[in-house]
Amino acid sequence: MGKAVTMSDIAKKLNVSTVTVSKALADKEGVSDEIRAKIKQVANEMGYRYNVAAKSLRGGLTYNVGIIIPERFIEVGMSFYWQLYKKVADELKEQNYYAVFEILKFSDEENAVVPKMIYDNKVDGIIVIGQVVMEYFETIKSVPVPVVFMDFYEKDNTQDFVITDNFHSMYMLTSHLIEMGHRDIGFVGNFKSTSSIQDRYLGYMKALIENDIDLNRCSQWYINDRDKEGVYKDFELTETLPTAFVCNCDNVAYDLMNKLQERGYRVPEDISVVGFDNYKLSSKNGVALTTAEVDMNTMAQTAVDILMKKINKDEVKKGIRQISCKIILNNSVKKLHS
């Protein structure tokens, strides 16, 4: 390791000032092309590495963004938010920023504990991925750095949220089922757990209503798949079965298909199934799910973009950004001949 090379070392070697070195390396004007080239070359030869801490101290920016994900969303087998996290980290890198990661523990969320990285002045801003409980939301939105929330929202238009357009996408998906001749359509998901699932449920209802399908009738095929906190639980099939199920996510759709198959039903021959997310590529037993593809790239880009603007104190319009999905048609839906 040894002593780190500084700008001053380069300056001495070339008999120029550190100011000139600084300008040259930062590609700022005020240095002749000749000297600039020379400086860059020598910096390279000497193995110079920029000292962010110094820049940080001077400029007041850490060039870090904190990513906070509630623990319960990254349990074993739940890799959706990991993928989203990865996209966000990539996007930050594009902006010459780094992702500093913190898992939000159950207890810290309940007790509304402010992330340590805030106290430690470690980050210029924060991105919270996944719905947090109300008290935590209230706490986090008043930390002294900008915050962007991803994949959920609250009734609070003073904050920035980047979400999937759950409502319209699920409306589209359900409408597709109806176009394929289905009218007995169940729903799998706890609409009391997160805003995303709730909106998907409402999109599903919108399609039913629009097509004069009796909501009460369909409610007999409603299956609850998780508790209020969003933690999966094992579920039972309904007593009678519809011709199609709308699932709040692909994970649960695969579970449902397994359960149906165990009971001897075939998908889609006997029962059609649609999911939501499309982040898993695999298909089960040759059945590929018709689903809505969440546009993680655009979500990540948008969230980072908003945060950067807030950090740089640029004007940003506050509120909810809805990123629309792409509907993916596969062979988990059968056309009914009526």
Added chain:
Amino acid sequence: MGKAVTMSDIAKKLNVSTVTVSKALADKEGVSDEIRAKIKQVANEMGYRYNVAAKSLRGGLTYNVGIIIPERFIEVGMSFYWQLYKKVADELKEQNYYAVFEILKFSDEENAVVPKMIYDNKVDGIIVIGQVVMEYFETIKSVPVPVVFMDFYEKDNTQDFVITDNFHSMYMLTSHLIEMGHRDIGFVGNFKSTSSIQDRYLGYMKALIENDIDLNRCSQWYINDRDKEGVYKDFELTETLPTAFVCNCDNVAYDLMNKLQERGYRVPEDISVVGFDNYKLSSKNGVALTTAEVDMNTMAQTAVDILMKKINKDEVKKGIRQISCKIILNNSVKKLHS
């Protein structure tokens, strides 16, 4: 946001020097209990937040550790390394360190591109999770900060590796199968892909040899499940089937069980299956896998511990640390009556 509160602000308010404030807040000696209490109280009231950048600049430490994971190990559905990453991040937090995350892109790995965080002086050390190609390994081991490698190793005892004791654990698992009366035992996994899988394969072979089971005979039930880079591929069952399969990981064990069930075989009644990892809690159709539980907590703790010592220039014995597994006996293995 406004202007940040500094130690000097606190000092002025209390008519003491910044030196005294610094000592008081850092719990260093040389301040009377009375003044120390007063300072802490005022710091709190004024909303003082420590400026790490300043400390960093002075002390030369960033209090960040970079976590690097090759892209191919965090594809959709592969959450093992995410879990490990989470444990490592938690462990770092214990040490008042932060995890700075960087995905290693395919191309950067091939071209042995040094992580940006190194050039940017962002981290005091690095933990690489998952096996990287040889050229990348050679590059990364000579970066100017300490490095610890997790979950793989190379023939290089100048470096620090923290791995699972794959060899002995798989030897134990396979021995268990043999004790249960199995002698026709297949293996699923590409032993040419990673050091982990290779060692598991050799542990399996050790158990066979020790029990005078013909290796050649068993090789007819060898199934390749992934390419050399470790990326999963769809696999076919062997023509004939053994009474038991040893799988290189739980993921693949579940896949195998699915394939067996599709072909009408029951687990464990017709064919026994053992896996490796035990990080997935779910069981398929009531069959819970007999497997070896990787001790992620100890691995994370050990890796962070070694890295901290290296960062603080403490003496550390270099080489491979093997963390042993716990064998988990479940109902995916049937006792044969011979």
Added chain:
DNA sequence: CTGAAAGCGCTTACAG
């Protein structure tokens, strides 16, 4: 184009 000076916020010797 070039550079001397000041300062970002903290901590480490050192002196009283």
Added chain:
DNA sequence: CTGAAAGCGCTTACAG
């Protein structure tokens, strides 16, 4: 116990 001084490595005005 208490504090004045120096310095970590950089950048931003400002002057030449």
